[in-house]
Amino acid sequence: MTSITVPGSTAIERPEHGRGEDYLNCDKGWRSWLLTLDHKRIGVMYMIAITFNFFLGGIMALLVRAELWTHAPGPITTDGVIYNNLFTLHGAIMVFLVIIPSIPAVLGNFVLPIMLGAKDVAFPRVNLMSFHLYMVGTIMLVMAILTGGLDTGWTFYTPYSSVLSSSSVVMAVMGAFILGFSSIFTGLNFIVTIHKMRPKGMGYFRMPLFLWSIYATALIQILATPVLGITLLLLTVERALGFGIFDPKLGGDPVLFQHFFWFYSHPAVYIMILPGMGVISELISTFSRRHIFGYRFIAYSSIMIAVFGFLVWGHHMFTSGQSELVTAIFSALTFSVSIPSAIKVFNWVATLYKGSISLASPMLYALSFLFLFGIGGLTGLFLGALATDMHLHDTYFVVAHFHYVMMGSALVAFIGGIHYWWPKMFGRMFNDRIARLCAIGVFVGFNLTFFPQFLAGTQGMPRRYHEYKPEFEGYMRWSTIGAFVLGISLFVAFYNLFSTLRKEKDAPDNPWGGATLEWTVSSPPPHHNFDSEPTIYDPYALDAVVWNPETRSFEHKKDAGLLEESGEGAEHA
Amino acid sequence: MTTIGDVGQPHDGHGGEHGHAHDPHLAHHFDTPQQQYDSAKMGMWTFLVTEILFFSGLFCAYTVYRHTHPEIFLGASKFLDKTLGAVNTMVLLFSSMTMAWAVRCAQLEQRRGLIINLALTIVCAFGFMGIKYVEYSHKFHDGLLPGSHYSAALHASEEFKAAHHIDEHFHGHVPAEVEREALELEQVNYRTFFSVYFGMTGLHGIHVLAGIGVLTWLLVRALRGRSTGTTSWSSTTSGSTGTSST
Numbered sequence: 001m002t003s004i005t006v007p008g009s010t011a012i013e014r015p016e017h018g019r020g021e022d023y024l025n026c027d028k029g030w031r032s033w034l035l036t037l038d039h040k041r042i043g044v045m046y047m048i049a050i051t052f053n054f055f056l057g058g059i060m061a062l063l064v065r066a067e068l069w070t071h072a073p074g075p076i077t078t079d080g081v082i083y084n085n086l087f088t089l090h091g092a093i094m095v096f097l098v099i100i101p102s103i104p105a106v107l108g109n110f111v112l113p114i115m116l117g118a119k120d121v122a123f124p125r126v127n128l129m130s131f132h133l134y135m136v137g138t139i140m141l142v143m144a145i146l147t148g149g150l151d152t153g154w155t156f157y158t159p160y161s162s163v164l165s166s167s168s169v170v171m172a173v174m175g176a177f178i179l180g181f182s183s184i185f186t187g188l189n190f191i192v193t194i195h196k197m198r199p200k201g202m203g204y205f206r207m208p209l210f211l212w213s214i215y216a217t218a219l220i221q222i223l224a225t226p227v228l229g230i231t232l233l234l235l236t237v238e239r240a241l242g243f244g245i246f247d248p249k250l251g252g253d254p255v256l257f258q259h260f261f262w263f264y265s266h267p268a269v270y271i272m273i274l275p276g277m278g279v280i281s282e283l284i285s286t287f288s289r290r291h292i293f294g295y296r297f298i299a300y301s302s303i304m305i306a307v308f309g310f311l312v313w314g315h316h317m318f319t320s321g322q323s324e325l326v327t328a329i330f331s332a333l334t335f336s337v338s339i340p341s342a343i344k345v346f347n348w349v350a351t352l353y354k355g356s357i358s359l360a361s362p363m364l365y366a367l368s369f370l371f372l373f374g375i376g377g378l379t380g381l382f383l384g385a386l387a388t389d390m391h392l393h394d395t396y397f398v399v400a401h402f403h404y405v406m407m408g409s410a411l412v413a414f415i416g417g418i419h420y421w422w423p424k425m426f427g428r429m430f431n432d433r434i435a436r437l438c439a440i441g442v443f444v445g446f447n448l449t450f451f452p453q454f455l456a457g458t459q460g461m462p463r464r465y466h467e468y469k470p471e472f473e474g475y476m477r478w479s480t481i482g483a484f485v486l487g488i489s490l491f492v493a494f495y496n497l498f499s500t501l502r503k504e505k506d507a508p509d510n511p512w513g514g515a516t517l518e519w520t521v522s523s524p525p526p527h528h529n530f531d532s533e534p535t536i537y538d539p540y541a542l543d544a545v546v547w548n549p550e551t552r553s554f555e556h557k558k559d560a561g562l563l564e565e566s567g568e569g570a571e572h573a
Numbered sequence: 574m575t576t577i578g579d580v581g582q583p584h585d586g587h588g589g590e591h592g593h594a595h596d597p598h599l600a601h602h603f604d605t606p607q608q609q610y611d612s613a614k615m616g617m618w619t620f621l622v623t624e625i626l627f628f629s630g631l632f633c634a635y636t637v638y639r640h641t642h643p644e645i646f647l648g649a650s651k652f653l654d655k656t657l658g659a660v661n662t663m664v665l666l667f668s669s670m671t672m673a674w675a676v677r678c679a680q681l682e683q684r685r686g687l688i689i690n691l692a693l694t695i696v697c698a699f700g701f702m703g704i705k706y707v708e709y710s711h712k713f714h715d716g717l718l719p720g721s722h723y724s725a726a727l728h729a730s731e732e733f734k735a736a737h738h739i740d741e742h743f744h745g746h747v748p749a750e751v752e753r754e755a756l757e758l759e760q761v762n763y764r765t766f767f768s769v770y771f772g773m774t775g776l777h778g779i780h781v782l783a784g785i786g787v788l789t790w791l792l793v794r795a796l797r798g799r800s801t802g803t804t805s806w807s808s809t810t811s812g813s814t815g816t817s818s819t
Contacts, residue, residue, distance in 0.1 A: 119602035122616060184623050188619050191619060197608070226630075227629065227630050230629075237772065241720065243719045243720040250764050250765065252765055260633075
């Protein structure tokens with residue numbers, strides 16, 4: 001066993017918080033931001049870009065919902081092609097520009113090196129390149145919107161995308177291709193950073209669980225995203241040069257495209273949800289004031305999800321003409337994913353048990369996650385079962401299911417995480433009363449939007465139509481009302497956060513009482529993260545972190561909560 | 574790639590702890606040169622894993638079509654040039670050797686050997702692209718093109734060609750109705766084969782071009798006498814080896 005604390009460091013000498021030089025004011029001018037190698041600034045730039053894209057995608061969603069207010073065409077558009085553009089762009093923006101990069105690129109970039117006690121990620125320039133690639137990809141997707149739209153659905157299925165559609169598919173596909181490389185380089189950076197830059201004494205099983213989930217995500221990013229890259233490249237040459245690999249008229253096979261696409265895009269679903277699960281592990285533990293329950297189970301289940309995620313892509317093609325045997329195998333494997341997912345949920349609930357729960361806004365988002373992920377996960381089993389999927393395939397049931405997971409779980413975790421780390425990122429507290437109201441608004445609005453869609457789906461309402469049978473109008477109207485409640489709540493929530501930037505820095509170093517390393521540095525952190533070598537604490541020894549009324553901040557009790565005091569994981573250090 | 578290779582080097586081969594505060598090649602966020610070297614190495618190998626997966630989609634498509642249409646692969650492969658293919662394989666293998674040798678030279682700080690081997694590798698890369706150009710030109714001329722550009726009429730029976738005045742000096746486009754007739758006569762067509770062929774070799778060609786760019790950058794650095802230290806070279810060049818011999 002190696003020594004646990006970094007030799008020669010007993011306590012952190014921190015400067016007067018909020019007064020000294022930090023990463024925000026150490027340098028000025030737009031070049032100091034756009035060409036920065038500081039992981040914190042890169043994370044902040046990602047956050048601004050992603051927030052902007054989130055509202056762009058959100059406006060598309062509200063237009064879609066407004067259009068569905070009546071069963072007849074209108075009121076937004078009577079043109080089906082425009083409607084197809086709206087939902088495609090909503091999907092493509094939300095998936096490629098928002099959810100996939102959200103937690104890893106914003107929160108991962110910001111807190112991952114600090115949680116490791118490191119000064120930066122392993123390859124800061126590659127990190128900056130990831131951000132630049134993200135911006136190029138974003139611009140290309142927006143260009144696609146402006147130069148002819150995109151009406152293929154975010155899945156780009158052939159032969160519609162390769163032969164029939166007249167929208168600017170090539171531009172959008174190349175945008176997604178470049179975004180893929182942005183994602184690959186982020187994942188690569190995190191993997192190397194976690195392997196090589198942990199401080200002495202922090203074994204793999206003493207890392208915060210957020211890092212485990214980011215690691216599992218990064219594995220998927222580097223193993224699945226290249227396959228998306230080659231698929232999109234093939235689609236481009238298919239469309240631009242008439243390659244015919246996916247075109248049955250030329251001897252190709254369109255279902256092969258679906259296999260290729262979902263070989264990436266199903267694991268990509270776990271790229272979206274796994275980081276969210278990591279955030280929830282932090283939030284639940286901090287706001288219950290309890291050591292996380294079942295650390296190893298949660299850690300291993302992240303890896304299990306990453307591995308199983310590669311084996312289930314065929315469940316997107318139950319109706320595409322796979323052989324019955326393959327279909328049955330994919331169905332069985334799909335059920336296996338529910339095991340590690342359930343392990344996590346049970347461990348979070350067990351952490352809550354007998355905890356001293358405080359209902360600050362990040363915790364409200366975390367609790368929302370538990371409910372919404374429960375519903376989203378369990379309805380996935382309906383779709384994984386062959387007999388029910390035949391009925392539910394391509395209905396609103398599917399739409400509701402994946403929104404519960406992607407929006408209700410992944411994005412709710414992201415927003416919860418943003419609230420949690422906001423004081424650390426900018427050194428400013430937001431109005432928690434408004435934030436809590438918004439969290440409740442998001443929860444209510446979300447369920448109002450998507451629960452009726454389950455009901456409409458079970459009764460056979462197909463997805464992706466702007467004109468539908470009158471009997472579904474009731475469900476659709478509830479859903480539209482919910483969407484606007486959700487949209488307004490989110491807008492106010494983000495306004496509540498960003499409006500704090502106008503005021504003076506007032507956040508203490510540790511406002512919530514977290515035990516991970518980022519809470520031991522000043523808010524906002526210094527340029528190089530640590531002014532002296534950090535003391536490595538047990539990330540979940542929350543009873544060692546107590547409120548100090550003098551500094552109005554939580555602080556570690558002297559010599560308490562150090563890693564050597566807890567036995568778990570010591571042999572792996 | 575630039576950054577991964579550019580992260581610096583320890584002065585002794587084992588990346589000792591001593592003196593790192595003075596090492597101008599040690600980036601600020603690493604504690605020791607050893608840590609920096611290990612990170613660069615792992616980053617490069619991880620990047621190569623993603624490259625393998627990038628190509629795996631094409632290998633997968635190849636396997637699927639070969640399995641479902643063995644007769645097409647049997648027939649179409651007759652149009653490939655075995656001699657040029659063999660020569661190009663030798664060029665690739667030789668350039669892998671010079672590349673590996675260059676890495677060794679860099680590790681031993683032998684600047685002259687490094688420059689010679691890098692230059693040889695770049696020459697091989699151009700040679701490879703030249704031979705590919707010859708191969709591609711033949712196929713373009715013969716209408717052995719991917720997907721919708723494929724000209725079946727050029728490969729139909731002799732009687733069919735004679736009837737439609739298509740001889741070996743034929744240039745330009747075959748009329749659409751002749752093309753359709755030829756495809757019907759032929760029953761099977763080789764379009765998909767040549768889609769896979771051009772897809773795989775084309776993507777490889779792009780990688781060779783990228784390799785030329787990276788190696789030229791390394792050669793310029795070596796000529797300027799900068800940074801012939803152990804780690805920056807070995808991490809960078811291990812990547813280039815992988816790329817140019819893919």
